[in-house]
Amino acid sequence: MRSKVFLLLCALAYLWISGAAAQDAALVQAARKEGSMVWYTSVALPTATAIAHAFKQKYSGIEVEVHRTGSERVLQRFMQEAGAGIKNADIIDTSDAGHFELLKGKGMLLKFTPQGTAGFPDGFKDKAGFYYGMRSTLSVIAYNPKILPEKDAPKTWKDLLNSKWSGKMVTAHPGYSGIIVTHILALVNLYGWDYFRDLAKNRLHIVQSALDPAGVVASGERPVGVNGAEYFYYRTQKRGNPIKIIYPKEGVPLIVSPVAIAKDAPHANAARLFTEFIFAKDSQQLLADREGLYTGHPDVTYPADKPKLKDLKLLPPDAAELEKRNAEIKKRFVEYFGA
Structure with a gap:
């Protein structure tokens, strides 16, 4: 009896695989026709x-x-x-x-x-x-270790509010970058809008893409990135550029x-x-x-x-909330940062 069941399952599996392969071949043929x-x-x-x-x-x-x-x-x-x-x-x-x-x-x-x-x-x-x-990817803090020793670098999101960083930080813009829209919403949910109001007092240099802060930090133009795509910081670092990545323990926005x-x-x-x-x-x-x-x-x-994602405290996005609050996020950013 068991052998009959086994043979039946094998036959069904073969038919399923054969059907799937034929379906895949038909899709490839149709795609090649479109070109x-x-x-x-x-x-x-x-x-x-x-x-x-x-x-x-x-x-x-x-x-x-x-x-x-x-x-x-x-x-x-x-x-x-x-x-x-x-x-x-x-x-x-x-x-x-x-x-x-x-x-x-x-x-x-x-x-x-x-x-x-x-x-x-x-x-x-x-x-x-x-x-x-x-x-x-993640939105993280990064700094230039040639300019800042590790002991002096910011470790948490709220460290960035210290006035000693005035004129020394870079941010990307939510009007261009979806990563930054997600980053802002995550920290608004964590700290409220007062966080960004206070951050803006430190006269941040503003760039467009979440990829851009990596180059600004690596060049030393601004030694601290208050956000940005972790994967691009990582790639820039692997090419030998002076970048250290910080994954704040209070939570890291997951994009x-x-x-x-x-x-x-x-x-x-x-x-x-x-x-x-x-x-x-x-x-x-x-x-x-x-x-x-x-x-x-x-x-x-x-x-x-x-780092493994399971080892980090993640701040995951809610797609429906991102869609609902998109205009609010962009409006507040311009209100606080003036760009």
């Missing part, structure tokens, strides 16, 4: 280029057109094009999870669940199946960056195939190994010199 796809993304351009190159090597005959800018501008462009009846983007990827709640609510996303997301934790997937977190397919994607099959590709284990491992990013894939491993 290209367009990816609107906020990830660092070298990262996007590496992913696109790996995809094209695996699936010859399908071009990936990368359009990279800050999260808020990705959304702005997509919405403006949609309003004008222009259907250009196939895939949208930003670091502001609230964008995807907005787009989902407006019926602008295609429901699609890539196979690789089966084991992803809840914070990396939309329960309704419209978007999934391709990558994640999950979703990916979704546009409902009116001109190359929907190529977009589906690309989405399957970026959520496969090999692609997720590439993000960790090459770029220092975190992912939701349970089988991905990380460099030994990066």
